[in-house]
Amino acid sequence: xxxxxxxxxxxxxxxxxxxxxxxxxxxxxxxxxxxxxxxxxxxxxxxxxxxxxxxxxxxxxxxxxxxxxxxxxxxxxxxxxxxxxxxxxxxxxxxxxxxxxxxxxxxxxxxxxxxxxxxxxxxxxxxxxxxxxxxxxxxxxxxxxxxxxxxxxxxxxxxxxxxxxxxxxxxxxxxxxxxxxxxxxxxxxxxxxxxxxxxxxxxxxxxxxxxxxxxxxxxxxxxxxxxxxxxxxxxxxxxxxxxxxxxxxxxxxxxxxxxxxxxxxxxxxxxxxxxxxxxxxxxxxxxxxxxxxxxxxxxxxxxxxxxxxxxxxxxxxxxxxxxxxxxxxxx
Amino acid sequence: xxxxxxxxxxxxxxxxxxxxxxxxxxxxxxxxxxxxxxxxxxxxxxxxxxxxxxxxxxxxxxxxxxxxxxxxxxxxxxxxxxxxxxxxxxxxxxxxxxxxxxxxxxxxxxxxxxxxxxxxxxxxxxxxxxxxxxxxxxxxxxxxxxxxxxxxxxxxxxxxxxxxxxxxxxxxxxxxxxxxxxxxxxxxxxxxxxxxxxxxxxxxxxxxxxxxxxxxxxxxxxxxxxxxxxxxxxxxxxxxxxxxxxxxxxxxxxxxxxxxxxxxxxxxxxxxxxxxxxxxxxxxxxxxxxxxxxxxxxxxxxxxxxxxxxxxxxxxxxxxxxxxxxxxxxx
Numbered sequence: 085x086x087x088x089x090x091x092x093x094x095x096x097x098x099x100x101x102x103x104x105x106x107x108x109x110x111x112x113x114x115x116x117x118x119x120x121x122x123x124x125x126x127x128x129x130x131x132x133x134x135x136x137x138x139x140x141x142x143x144x145x146x147x148x149x150x151x152x153x154x155x156x157x158x159x160x161x162x163x164x165x166x167x168x169x170x171x172x173x174x175x176x177x178x179x180x181x182x183x184x185x186x187x188x189x190x191x192x193x194x195x196x197x198x199x200x201x202x203x204x205x206x207x208x209x210x211x212x213x214x215x216x217x218x219x220x221x222x223x224x225x226x227x228x229x230x231x232x233x234x235x236x237x238x239x240x241x242x243x244x245x246x247x248x249x250x251x252x253x254x255x256x257x258x259x260x261x262x263x264x265x266x267x268x269x270x271x272x273x274x275x276x277x278x279x280x281x282x283x284x285x286x287x288x289x290x291x292x293x294x295x296x297x298x299x300x301x302x303x304x305x306x307x308x309x310x311x312x313x314x315x316x317x318x319x320x321x322x323x324x325x326x327x328x329x330x331x332x333x334x335x336x337x338x339x340x341x342x343x344x345x346x347x348x349x350x351x352x353x354x355x356x357x358x359x360x361x362x363x364x365x366x367x368x369x370x371x372x373x374x375x376x377x378x379x380x381x382x383x384x385x386x387x388x389x390x391x392x393x394x395x396x397x398x399x400x401x402x403x404x405x406x407x408x409x410x411x412x413x414x415x
Numbered sequence: 416x417x418x419x420x421x422x423x424x425x426x427x428x429x430x431x432x433x434x435x436x437x438x439x440x441x442x443x444x445x446x447x448x449x450x451x452x453x454x455x456x457x458x459x460x461x462x463x464x465x466x467x468x469x470x471x472x473x474x475x476x477x478x479x480x481x482x483x484x485x486x487x488x489x490x491x492x493x494x495x496x497x498x499x500x501x502x503x504x505x506x507x508x509x510x511x512x513x514x515x516x517x518x519x520x521x522x523x524x525x526x527x528x529x530x531x532x533x534x535x536x537x538x539x540x541x542x543x544x545x546x547x548x549x550x551x552x553x554x555x556x557x558x559x560x561x562x563x564x565x566x567x568x569x570x571x572x573x574x575x576x577x578x579x580x581x582x583x584x585x586x587x588x589x590x591x592x593x594x595x596x597x598x599x600x601x602x603x604x605x606x607x608x609x610x611x612x613x614x615x616x617x618x619x620x621x622x623x624x625x626x627x628x629x630x631x632x633x634x635x636x637x638x639x640x641x642x643x644x645x646x647x648x649x650x651x652x653x654x655x656x657x658x659x660x661x662x663x664x665x666x667x668x669x670x671x672x673x674x675x676x677x678x679x680x681x682x683x684x685x686x687x688x689x690x691x692x693x694x695x696x697x698x699x700x701x702x703x704x705x706x707x708x709x710x711x712x713x714x715x716x717x718x719x720x721x722x723x724x725x726x727x728x729x730x731x732x733x734x735x736x737x738x739x740x741x742x743x744x745x746x
Binding site: 087088091092094095098099119120121143146147150154155225230233364366367370371374383384386387388389390392393394395396397398399400401402408411412 | 422474478481485564695701702705714715717720723724726731733742743
């Protein structure tokens with residue numbers, strides 16, 4: 085009889101411990117939910133781009149997804165089929181109607197899209213622009229590369245490889261804003277920081293490999309001792325590289341290119357192109373997601389009730405040379 | 416006998432459930448630790464500034480602490496007593512020796528501090544600069560206000576309040592880089608965006624209330640219909656406000672000031688100063704901490720092994736007018 089009582093007591097003790105355990109567990113779960121950097125898995129953030137097929141967006145989406153995973157929220161990717169402003173406006177309208185937790189948009193242009201961006205903001209949906217800014221819109225922030233600074237970095241890199249000395253040229257692209265900003269940053273930096281470097285020619289390769297190649301051959305004829313070239317985008321860079329191969333100046337004329345494609349990676353590996361600068365695609369997606377989450381969860385309120393929204397995150401420039409080019413073969 | 420067996424079996428079942436519970440709990444704990452956005456409470460991030468007594472740093476430290484709390488890590492604040500480069504270098508040396516998880520520094524100047532910043536980076540301690548940049552150092556990133564953009568915002572605000580029309584003046588400060596950038600952003604924006612606004616005078620108030628007041632009275636004598644003034648910092652703004660009171664132009668000449676102190680808040684409340692622009696102090700601290708944590712925890716590695724470090728976070732500008740000035744009375 086006494087033994088039975090002991091056993092019953094033991095059973096009761098176990099039961100109490102069990103219930104206690106259970107409740108503690110529950111309390112832990114609740115705390116987890118109150119963690120400011122954790123959302124709900126039903127919370128969906130949408131990334132919208134033009135030309136959804138392009139490889140160009142893949143790493144940006146990966147960064148967006150990686151941040152969402154850390155923050156315990158969900159992601160949807162939508163893109164227009166073409167580079168078509170009307171199609172993009174219709175798509176954004178559609179998505180606003182679904183009331184997502186936030187929208188990251190790579191706008192097609194700097195103005196036509198503003199009305200629909202503002203409509204989303206008025207509907208209390210956080211909007212972050214990435215890749216391209218639309219500064220006149222009411223979007224909450226912009227995440228992307230500062231192309232003027234990219235030009236500054238290109239100047240420093242090229243200067244380093246030619247020992248801060250000699251004649252250099254630029255092979256530019258079409259007259260886009262981004263291209264102009266890169267060129268300007270490059271020019272100003274060479275003029276202000278490198279008195280022994282002469283920028284002897286700026287040629288327009290029109291973003292075309294063959295035009296760039298032929299233009300470069302003419303420049304080499306005129307300046308046979310040319311120490312370096314800055315090519316403001318990949319096709320120009322590849323054209324310049326082919327001219328350097330043709331004129332037998334591999335290693336003598338250093339090339340710094342901008343952005344990255346398969347051919348550029350190969351030429352870096354072979355030592356024809358010295359290096360290229362790449363926007364931080366992954367980081368652009370990652371910080372777009374982080375900002376949207378912070379906006380949606382009111383995490384930017386300080387203790388006096390003021391909302392502190394960053395205006396701009398410059399995701400920076402990665403420098404790709406022979407030493408780290410292997411990381412880029414997936415492009 | 417049979418009853419005893421049943422009871423023993425029950426006991427065994429309870430025991431098994433209990434052990435299982437315990438292990439699940441443990442697994443949950445481990446998962447919590449593996450949460451990428453959670454650190455260890457022993458992990459200490461240090462914020463270093465000059466003149467540690469200044470109110471100026473309080474909100475930046477609060478943002479730093481708030482981010483640390485979300486990320487489950489610890490914060491230490493250290494500052495030099497004076498505005499003294501040697502003292503700051505010695506302090507940073509001391510902190511490097513303690514091997515903290517990361518350091519956020521508001522450097523005294525743009526060059527003298529670089530050696531010790533680079534020493535920290537070489538010792539594998541993440542370094543983020545905030546408030547003031549030292550662009551030639553190897554610091555991982557900069558978090559702060561872009562003063563050129565602050566000037567652009569000042570121009571848009573002033574233009575809005577004077578209906579895009581009329582004569583305006585600028586009361587500038589000493590020739591600091593930040594002041595020059597704000598002035599430049601303001602000038603360029605007025606010239607390019609507002610053809611009906613004439614910038615009739617730029618006067619140097621030397622950051623002094625009395626000098627600014629007297630200079631402003633002279634400007635009003637010369638341009639009695641002056642519609643607006645941009646004062647590039649608080650003392651100039653207060654001086655301009657006093658001149659506007661003296662010349663009986665309250666509400667007729669609109670004032671946009673820059674930064675915030677008690678007197679500016681009062682004048683906004685009384686309608687003498689129309690508005691002022693404030694750096695996002697809290698956001699500067701918050702994002703400095705976030706970046707340091709991301710660097711220390713290798714969270715910026717993308718799937719191809721490339722580290723994507725943002726170059727710069729522009730924490731933006733808060734516009735303070737009569738409508739929201741109550742939030743700023745704690746200054």
